[in-house]
Each structure stands twice: as structure tokens, then as C-alpha cells.
Amino acid sequence: MRSYETARSLFSFLGFCSWVVIVIGAGAAFMGGAAVGATSFNNTPNIMQIALAAAPGVAILLLGLFGLALVQMGRAGVDSAEYGQQMLSVARNQLDISQQMLAQGATMAASYTEIAHQRSQPSPVSGNTAAPPASFADMPGSAALADADPDEPALTPMPARPEIPHTHVQELGDGHFKVHDRTFSNETDARDYQQKLLVK
Structure with missing residues (x-):
């Protein structure tokens, strides 16, 4: 200035x-x-x-x-x-x-x-693009399982869950009690058997 x-x-x-x-x-x-x-x-x-x-x-x-x-x-x-x-x-x-x-x-x-x-552009890693994630469509179907090698061990199927029998205590007219397919002379034995069936 x-x-x-x-x-x-x-x-x-x-x-x-x-x-x-x-x-x-x-x-x-x-x-x-x-x-x-x-x-x-x-x-x-x-x-x-x-x-x-x-x-x-x-x-x-x-x-x-x-x-x-x-x-x-x-x-x-x-x-x-x-x-x-x-x-x-x-x-x-x-x-x-x-x-x-x-x-x-x-x-x-x-x-x-x-x-x-x-x-916005994909960035390749080591020249290879990432593979898409696996989906249920990629799993082998029943036909593929049928064509599998018989020497390979087969997959053991999971056992089916047994159905729970009819376990309520039914009182008969002559003083007996029935649980499923068994008959008891007192209610205590019938209740014990009922609990065993429920635990199975």
C-alpha cells in the first residue's frame, strides 16, 4: 500500500x-x-x-x-x-x-x-472375479444321487421321529384305568406309565 x-x-x-x-x-x-x-x-x-x-x-x-x-x-x-x-x-x-x-x-x-x-466398476482380484454364492439350486437332486458311485458310502437317512401315542388316562367303570394299550388297577400306576410314554 x-x-x-x-x-x-x-x-x-x-x-x-x-x-x-x-x-x-x-x-x-x-x-x-x-x-x-x-x-x-x-x-x-x-x-x-x-x-x-x-x-x-x-x-x-x-x-x-x-x-x-x-x-x-x-x-x-x-x-x-x-x-x-x-x-x-x-x-x-x-x-x-x-x-x-x-x-x-x-x-x-x-x-x-x-x-x-x-x-461403479468391479475391481478384479488376481485377474479372477469372485464366484457367486452358492444357492439351493446348485445342490444335487435325486437324479444326481442315483447316478453317484456305488462304492461311495451312502448317506444314512435320519430316523423318523416316532409318533406320540394316545397317552391320556381313561377311567373305566369297574375301578380300572387305561393308558394307551394297558389297563391298571389304580390311578397311580396309570399316571406313572403315562409319564414314561411322554418321556420317550
Whole structure:
């Protein structure tokens, strides 16, 4: 960022000179008016004489004010230049940040697209694709079992589960009890036999 210290120093010096001119003009105007009053002892000076005597001092004072106004306008121009330069620097920084964010977004989008493309393609392992999992359709049927080698041991079928007999205790009219196919003279023996049948 450029520095305007030289211009500021110059305007400060010119401002000081303008204030000096203003003070000198004010003093000259006052002294001119006072001199007119002092020279006329018997006659009262009129306003025109006082104005003409103070005119050079007033002119100098106005010249100092004009110079001070120019100095302030110059300072305002320097301040505007500095503010414009600062705004330009901030805008450039924001532009750089925006470009970096756009570049990062483009990189992330490209990476995501590449990852999605890699996942969509099958990745072979050692040149062979993975075999599909086995299913019940791949199991040999009855015809394949019939064509099997007779020397191989046959699979032993699982024994069928015996059916549970009718195990409720039936009370007969003559004081006997019947369980399945046996008859007992008391209920205790009938219940014991019933439990044996249920355990089998």
C-alpha cells in the first residue's frame, strides 16, 4: 500500500502558514482601524475611514482563509485516495479467497466423481472375479444321487421321529384305568406309565 505521508506533511505545513496569514490579517485590520482612531484627535472617524484602514488586513485574512480551505480540500483528496486504496486491497483479498474456494470446490467435485466411478466398476482380484454364492439350486437332486458311485458310502437317512401315542388316562367303570394299550388297577400306576410314554 502506498503512503501519502509526504502529502500530509506538506498540507500540514501549508495549513500552519494559512493560520499565520489569518492571524496577521486580523492583526493588521485591527491595527489599521485603531490607527485611524488615534490620528483623529478632535474629529470622530467615520466608518468609511475605518474600513479603508482595515481593508489591507481584511484582504490578508481572507487570503489566509482561502489558503486554509485549499489545504483542507487537499487533505480530503489524500484521505479519499487512501480509503480507495484500502478498499481495492480488501476487494483483491476477497477475490483471492473466492478463487481459492472455487478451486477447492472443483477439486472436491472431481474427487467425488472419481470415487463414484471407481465404485461403479468391479475391481478384479488376481485377474479372477469372485464366484457367486452358492444357492439351493446348485445342490444335487435325486437324479444326481442315483447316478453317484456305488462304492461311495451312502448317506444314512435320519430316523423318523416316532409318533406320540394316545397317552391320556381313561377311567373305566369297574375301578380300572387305561393308558394307551394297558389297563391298571389304580390311578397311580396309570399316571406313572403315562409319564414314561411322554418321556420317550
